[in-house]
Amino acid sequence: MTSARQSVGEARSAGRQLRVLYVIPGEPKASDMIFARHESRELMQAGVDGEVFYLRSRISPRQLWKDVVAFRHRVREFRPNLIHAQFGTMTAFFAAFATRTPAVVTYRGTDLNPDPSQTRFRSFLGRTLSRLAAAKAAGIVCVTSQLRSRLWWGRERAVVLPGSVDLDRFLPCERKQARAALGWDADEFVVLFNLGRFPKVKRPDLAAAAVNAAAAEVGPIRLHVMDGSIDQATVPLLMNASDSLIITSVCEGSPTILREALACNLPVVTVDVGDVRERLEGVTESHVVSRDMAELGGKLAEVLRRRQRSNGREAVQRLSVPQFTRDLAKLYRRALVANGKIEEAALLDLSLNTGEHA
Numbered sequence: 001m002t003s004a005r006q007s008v009g010e011a012r013s014a015g016r017q018l019r020v021l022y023v024i025p026g027e028p029k030a031s032d033m034i035f036a037r038h039e040s041r042e043l044m045q046a047g048v049d050g051e052v053f054y055l056r057s058r059i060s061p062r063q064l065w066k067d068v069v070a071f072r073h074r075v076r077e078f079r080p081n082l083i084h085a086q087f088g089t090m091t092a093f094f095a096a097f098a099t100r101t102p103a104v105v106t107y108r109g110t111d112l113n114p115d116p117s118q119t120r121f122r123s124f125l126g127r128t129l130s131r132l133a134a135a136k137a138a139g140i141v142c143v144t145s146q147l148r149s150r151l152w153w154g155r156e157r158a159v160v161l162p163g164s165v166d167l168d169r170f171l172p173c174e175r176k177q178a179r180a181a182l183g184w185d186a187d188e189f190v191v192l193f194n195l196g197r198f199p200k201v202k203r204p205d206l207a208a209a210a211v212n213a214a215a216a217e218v219g220p221i222r223l224h225v226m227d228g229s230i231d232q233a234t235v236p237l238l239m240n241a242s243d244s245l246i247i248t249s250v251c252e253g254s255p256t257i258l259r260e261a262l263a264c265n266l267p268v269v270t271v272d273v274g275d276v277r278e279r280l281e282g283v284t285e286s287h288v289v290s291r292d293m294a295e296l297g298g299k300l301a302e303v304l305r306r307r308q309r310s311n312g313r314e315a316v317q318r319l320s321v322p323q324f325t326r327d328l329a330k331l332y333r334r335a336l337v338a339n340g341k342i343e344e345a346a347l348l349d350l351s352l353n354t355g356e357h358a
Contacts, residue, residue, distance in 0.1 A: 017048065018082070018332070019048075019049045019050070019051075019078060019079060020048050020082045020083070020084055021053055021075065021078055021082075022036075022040040022051070022086060023052075023054075023071075023083060023085045023095045024036050024040070024054055024087070025086075025090075026055075028052075032196075032197050034232060035163060035256040036106075038166070039086065039164065042164065042325060043328065046322075051074070051078055051080075053074055055071075055094055064090075064094075071094070072099060075098075080101055081102075081347070082101065082102055082103070082138070082335065083095045083099070083101050083102070083103040084104045085105045085106065085133070086108075087106065088111025088126070088127075088129070088133060089111045089130055090126070092105040092107075092133035092134075093129040093132060093133045096133040096136040097136060102138035103136070103137050103138055103139075104137060104141065105130075105140055106142075107253070108147075108253040109147070109251060109253030109274065110253075111127070112127055112130050112142075112147045113150065115251070116201060116250050116251070117198045131151060131152045134152070134154040134158075135153035138335035138336075138338060139157070139159075139331045139332065140158040140159065141158070141159055141160075141328070141331065143160070143162050143254035144160065144162065144253055144275040161324065162254035162259070162279070163254050163256060163259065163319070165260055165263045165316050165319050166321055167263055167316070167320050167321070170235075170236050170260045170263035172240060172313065173240045175241060178237050178238075178240035178241035179241045182234075182241050188221075189219070189304050190222050190224055190243055191207075191211055191214075191221055191223050191224065191243060191246050192238060192244070192245045192246070192261075192266070193207045193224065193245070193246050193248075194255075195225050196227070196228050201250050202248065202250075203248040203250055204225065206296070207246050207248045209296075211246070211297070211300065213298070213300075214298070217298070217301040218301045221300075223246075226238065235260065236260070239260060239261055239264040240264050240266070244266065244267045244268065245261045245266050246268075246269050248291070249273050249274070250273070251273060251274070252275075252276070253275075254274055254275045254279070255273075258270070258276055258280075259279065259316055261312065262283065262313060262315055263316050264313075265309040265313050267285040267308070268286040268287075269287050269289065269296060269300045269303060270286075270287070270288055270289070271288070271289065271290070272288050272289075276288060279316075280315070282311075283311060284310055284311050285306065285309065285310040285311075286303075286310050329348050332345075
């Protein structure tokens with residue numbers, strides 16, 4: 001650890017770090033896009049000299065113009081080697097076209113898939129902006145292969161990276177211990193559901209109906225709903241205290257909540273959405289079922305009766321933060337080289353600590 005810190009410190013003092021400006025939609029103090037904030041932080045902790053720019057509005061022309069002015073000012077001062085947009089739609093379009101600096105874009109789900117939480121026109125406009133940004137982007141990340149297939153341009157350059165999970169933070173522990181810490185009853189059945197900030201996408205009505213169907217078989221079940229205001233520090237504890245996670249979303253990319261549940265060995269009952277089928281391949285005590293209340297409830301009841309933990313942690317070892325950082329560093333290098341930035345690409349070898357050379 002000491003040598004890693006020294007190498008990062010020496011690179012910074014010599015002015016030899018790769019500089020990346022991360023563009024994230026939303027407000028700086030908001031809790032949405034938490035996965036994008038974590039990813040940016042992971043790269044900075046690995047040695048990238050990074051800053052974050054928050055695109056506060058994707059609708060208001062007046063606010064967008066203010067953001068363009070502020071963004072160009074930040075680019076002039078920070079002089080990034082790369083810009084990394086952590087979402088598509090206006091965020092990606094903004095990052096790709098506002099300056100001449102090469103841009104990398106990560107597409108995460110509703111930026112290329114239809115978004116049921118928005119009007120048809122706004123959803124179509126967002127997807128169109130995403131595709132235009134891909135045509136200009138120096139590097140493209142899609143969290144699933146399904147999203148990559150939706151690109152009109154740049155599909156052959158796109159890399160599929162589902163995202164990472166912090167295996168040091170999301171650790172299995174005894175259910176009784178976790179419940180005692182939360183003040184939960186030791187014997188009740190608890191099903192965890194992530195509502196986030198987009199209820200129309202997550203389908204809480206279907207989750208509640210499935211839990212009611214399961215309760216008819218096994219007795220009372222408490223559905224514990226995590227909304228967008230939840231303290232992220234408590235999430236690992238909630239997962240270890242619960243009996244199962246249920247996912248009923250209309251659309252997803254690569255759900256962060258699923259990777260975190262797997263890291264905690266929490267069983268999962270889910271509809272076939274995003275990349276959940278791929279993530280759950282070979283995972284015990286977990287089920288991918290149709291979007292049917294009775295089938296969801298039946299599998300949920302089965303998991304609750306057995307009350308066994310899954311082997312999910314084995315399945316997400318390859319999605320660890322160090323591995324993800326190495327994979328993204330390779331994409332950064334290719335993007336820089338493709339734009340003739342050979343010296344900047346070499347900075348990755350000097351500054352990025354991923355456990356091995358990128």
